[in-house]
Amino acid sequence: MQFHQIEKRFSPESLVLSVDSLEISAGEFVSLVGPSGCGKSTLLRLVASLDSPTQGELLLDDGADIERAFVFQDANLIPWRTAWQNVQLPLELRRSLNSADRQNITAALQLVGLREEDFEKYPRMLSGGMRMRVSLARALVTEPRILLLDEPFAALDDLLRNQLNEQLLEIWQRQKWTGLFVTHNVPEAVFLSQRILVMHARPGRIVADLKVPFEFPRTSELRADPAFARFCGEVVGHLAGVAHA
Ligand SMILES: Nc1ncnc2c1ncn2[C@@H]1O[C@H](COP(=O)(O)OP(=O)(O)OP(=O)(O)O)[C@@H](O)[C@H]1O
Numbered sequence: 001m002q003f004h005q006i007e008k009r010f011s012p013e014s015l016v017l018s019v020d021s022l023e024i025s026a027g028e029f030v031s032l033v034g035p036s037g038c039g040k041s042t043l044l045r046l047v048a049s050l051d052s053p054t055q056g057e058l059l060l061d062d063g064a065d066i067e068r069a070f071v072f073q074d075a076n077l078i079p080w081r082t083a084w085q086n087v088q089l090p091l092e093l094r095r096s097l098n099s100a101d102r103q104n105i106t107a108a109l110q111l112v113g114l115r116e117e118d119f120e121k122y123p124r125m126l127s128g129g130m131r132m133r134v135s136l137a138r139a140l141v142t143e144p145r146i147l148l149l150d151e152p153f154a155a156l157d158d159l160l161r162n163q164l165n166e167q168l169l170e171i172w173q174r175q176k177w178t179g180l181f182v183t184h185n186v187p188e189a190v191f192l193s194q195r196i197l198v199m200h201a202r203p204g205r206i207v208a209d210l211k212v213p214f215e216f217p218r219t220s221e222l223r224a225d226p227a228f229a230r231f232c233g234e235v236v237g238h239l240a241g242v243a244h245a
Helices: 039-047 083-094 099-111 128-140 158-177 184-191 219-223 226-244
Strands: 002-011 013-024 030-032 055-059 068-071 146-150 178-184 195-200 207-209
Touching: 002 039, 002 068, 013 039, 013 207, 030 039, 030 184, 039 146, 068 128, 083 099, 083 128, 083 178, 099 128, 128 158, 158 184, 158 219, 178 184, 184 219, 184 226, 195 226, 219 226
Parallel strands: 030 178, 030 195, 068 146, 146 178
Antiparallel strands: 002 013, 002 055, 195 207
């Protein structure tokens, strides 16, 4: 994925996002961190083609038709559909379901850690963490090559967030989609990513592009490693630089 001289304005006088040059390799896991309003969600929406740049060129590998899926902070499940039926939705919007689709729905729900007894439950019967798992399964069932995640775990407690981070990484290592992950949580960005883009507001732009120096697979022990804390400190330093710039 390549950004060339990208600008996004919602009105002529307000430059919301400006990215001169950025390249993200296929299969890379990249996090975006930065203060509120610096354009993180806008950048994701441009990649998803939910919005278009005012200027510049955004090239996606395999062209504009590349399969993309979005996961938001709110699970956005349909209340009158079961977990299984929610995951079914993006497939049924495209075609009538075949038996391979049915297997894929079950596989996606299992992949995110849902038990079979939960498949037939309605969203109100599921915990916040389980709802987010269903939301993730609904994105994965379309077999995206690019997965866009906008603060998906922000509403969850730390323990659950850590657990979902570990599971998300396992899934990524198996499927190797390109991951773009927005978070305000620096340890989460460090734990998940190969690379962190630190952004600055007004206009939104990338001020640091940091390679995360930890090998995969990553396990929960990494969070207790002093090198992990040091690197988080480095990212926070860049953010603080952003805050005081
Ligand atoms: N549809 C829109 N119309 C007008 N302005 C918009 C629109 N969408 C976003 N903006 C503005 O663009 C800027 C960037 O918004 P964006 O949501 O991308 O920031 P963000 O970094 O994701 O913020 P947060 O961390 O708070 O979610 C903000 O000033 C916002 O008000």
